Amino acid sequence: MRKSFVVFLMILGLFVFSMRTVKSPVDLLEGQSGVGVKFGVMFLDNWLTNFELDYFDQENSLNGLLYLRTENSENESINSIGYVIKGVSKNFQWGTNFVFNSLTTESTVSRSLSVGIGFEAALSNYFNIGAFIDDLPLYAQKPFTFFKPNVGIDFSFGTSNFNLYGALKYVKQEYIQFNLGPVISFTNLYFDVFWVPEYIVKDNVMLNKISGDFKIKLEDLSISIFGFYAFDRNFLVDIPMHYEEAPYGYEVNIEVKF
Numbered sequence: 132m133r134k135s136f137v138v139f140l141m142i143l144g145l146f147v148f149s150m151r152t153v154k155s156p157v158d159l160l161e162g163q164s165g166v167g168v169k170f171g172v173m174f175l176d177n178w179l180t181n182f183e184l185d186y187f188d189q190e191n192s193l194n195g196l197l198y199l200r201t202e203n204s205e206n207e208s209i210n211s212i213g214y215v216i217k218g219v220s221k222n223f224q225w226g227t228n229f230v231f232n233s234l235t236t237e238s239t240v241s242r243s244l245s246v247g248i249g250f251e252a253a254l255s256n257y258f259n260i261g262a263f264i265d266d267l268p269l270y271a272q273k274p275f276t277f278f279k280p281n282v283g284i285d286f287s288f289g290t291s292n293f294n295l296y297g298a299l300k301y302v303k304q305e306y307i308q309f310n311l312g313p314v315i316s317f318t319n320l321y322f323d324v325f326w327v328p329e330y331i332v333k334d335n336v337m338l339n340k341i342s343g344d345f346k347i348k349l350e351d352l353s354i355s356i357f358g359f360y361a362f363d364r365n366f367l368v369d370i371p372m373h374y375e376e377a378p379y380g381y382e383v384n385i386e387v388k389f
Contacts, residue, residue: 153281153300155249155263156226159215160196163388164188171382173374177205181382192219207372208235222253228265234371243271243278259287279303292316296323305368306331321346331367338363355384
């Protein structure tokens with residue numbers, strides 16, 4: 132049954148679309164088996180629409196995620212298939228993310244095979260720290276700017292219901308992104324809001340954004356809504372798909388666990 136469902140997702144994934152995110156593999160999935168779907172819009176002059184299909188699997192202390200995504204604008208598109216493996220112990224989590232990307236522009240098609248590696252460690256009952264490298268190319272074609280890796284570190288300080296989260300990410304070797312804000316989490320409710328400034332290294336310019344995430348769980352069903360707003364639009368970096376130029380956008384994530 133599971134093999135048939137995975138084949139179904141792989142076929143359906145040829146006809147859908149989604150967007151790239153910069154996250155540690157540790158943060159891409161939680162426990163339990165299930166399925167999920169994501170969709171959203173980044174509002175540019177030419178909208179970036181996205182859609183993603185997820186299949187989750189759990190075996191003892193190991194979690195797996197097969198995902199299919201594509202993102203589409205008027206002149207460019209990205210199609211990806213990836214698999215995440217995550218291991219969990221009492222005070223330590225690790226994750227790896229293998230992904231095949233295909234970037235299509237008006238004149239070229241470029242492909243890459245990349246890997247992401249991340250970890251998170253609990254240094255005490257109230258303090259966690261993690262680090263990751265994402266989109267590290269094992270094989271890549273031009274444009275090389277798009278296929279450069281992302282690296283980051285993050286931390287959280289607080290209790291299981293309330294903590295302060297912070298992160299520093301170096302995106303495509305073009306700009307540094309910071310995240311800082313509170314996270315409130317209960318059994319059936321999750322909420323966060325972050326200040327997200329971006330520092331453009333080559334131009335010595337700081338730009339400001341805010342983002343937030345609201346999630347509700349109803350037994351085996353969970354629904355989350357993510358949104359962001361840019362006080363300063365980033366026209367200073369030229370990375371394919373031009374995510375950074377969007378002034379605002381949203382994404383909806385629906386998951387069913389079984």
